[in-house]
Amino acid sequence: MKINVTAATGQLGTKAVHVLLEQGVAADDIVVSVRSPQKADEFAQKGITVRHADYDKPDTLTSAFRDTDILLLIPSSAPVEPRIMQHHYALEAAELAGVNRIVFASFMAATPTSKFLIAPFLLYAESRLRLSGLDWTILRDGMYLDPVADWIPDLIKMGRLPYPVKNGRVAYISRDDIARSLAAAVIETGHSEKLYKLTGTEAISMPELAKIISRVTGKKIVYDHVTEMEFADLCRKDDIPEEAIEVLNSMYRAVDNGEFDQVTDHVKLLTGTPPKTVEHYIGCVIDE
Numbered sequence: 001m002k003i004n005v006t007a008a009t010g011q012l013g014t015k016a017v018h019v020l021l022e023q024g025v026a027a028d029d030i031v032v033s034v035r036s037p038q039k040a041d042e043f044a045q046k047g048i049t050v051r052h053a054d055y056d057k058p059d060t061l062t063s064a065f066r067d068t069d070i071l072l073l074i075p076s077s078a079p080v081e082p083r084i085m086q087h088h089y090a091l092e093a094a095e096l097a098g099v100n101r102i103v104f105a106s107f108m109a110a111t112p113t114s115k116f117l118i119a120p121f122l123l124y125a126e127s128r129l130r131l132s133g134l135d136w137t138i139l140r141d142g143m144y145l146d147p148v149a150d151w152i153p154d155l156i157k158m159g160r161l162p163y164p165v166k167n168g169r170v171a172y173i174s175r176d177d178i179a180r181s182l183a184a185a186v187i188e189t190g191h192s193e194k195l196y197k198l199t200g201t202e203a204i205s206m207p208e209l210a211k212i213i214s215r216v217t218g219k220k221i222v223y224d225h226v227t228e229m230e231f232a233d234l235c236r237k238d239d240i241p242e243e244a245i246e247v248l249n250s251m252y253r254a255v256d257n258g259e260f261d262q263v264t265d266h267v268k269l270l271t272g273t274p275p276k277t278v279e280h281y282i283g284c285v286i287d288e
Contacts, residue, residue: 061093
């Protein structure tokens with residue numbers, strides 16, 4: 001069985017490939033399809049086949065997907081309209097290359113009523129995959145916990161957690177647990193035409209998140225509800241592009257819209273073990 005992983009040099013894709021290897025998949029049964037093959041030297045040294053695949057160039061995709069049984073399709077971070085075309089090209093290439101099954105990494109905001117600006121892509125992507133005639137499994141990722149952990153040194157300096165969220169709650173999940181779930185959906189049988197929602201073990205409020213960070217770090221962090229404009233100014237200080245800032249603000253609107261507060265047991269269902277709690281994960285990051 002040949003497994004092909006797209007976006008394998010990205011943060012989630014890299015973790016997914018490592019989990020596949022840890023779960024006993026032979027290196028020569030894995031292909032990574034990436035835009036910049038030179039960045040995948042780590043995988044090449046392990047005996048994994050590296051192929052050039054640019055989501056914006058359909059010919060590279062068809063070539064990259066040849067002899068693939070299962071395609072783990074991880075989307076890019078492009079704006080909505082280009083991302084829709086990228087997904088169209090990828091599925092068209094998968095069909096032409098004779099791919100048997102696709103495991104797609106989607107997002108919890110894949111609903112018609114979502115406040116998240118990326119939702120139109122997610123709705124298209126899931127619908128196009130379901131109608132492709134290919135076997136499929138969709139995993140909707142919850143909101144990543146990793147960026148919160150990465151921000152902790154700055155939060156300590158500020159003494160506050162500033163988000164434009166009023167009352168919303170989030171069932172945060174780490175990329176590690178998402179990667180484990182993606183790998184399980186690829187390796188194990190019984191996931192044909194199934195949709196999974198990957199979440200953490202509990203949905204927490206922003207004040208609760210601040211208390212957890214305070215407890216783990218031993219530093220006082222208070223939650224500070226800021227306006228979208230104030231949050232945008234904070235992002236600009238970190239040189240985040242304007243388009244990305246608007247996407248982030250829309251994500252927090254989605255939080256207040258209740259789009260990330262659902263809690264499922266799907267990570268445990270897929271992998272056999274539950275995801276790390278927010279406190280456990282942040283504690284592990286702090287200890288590294």
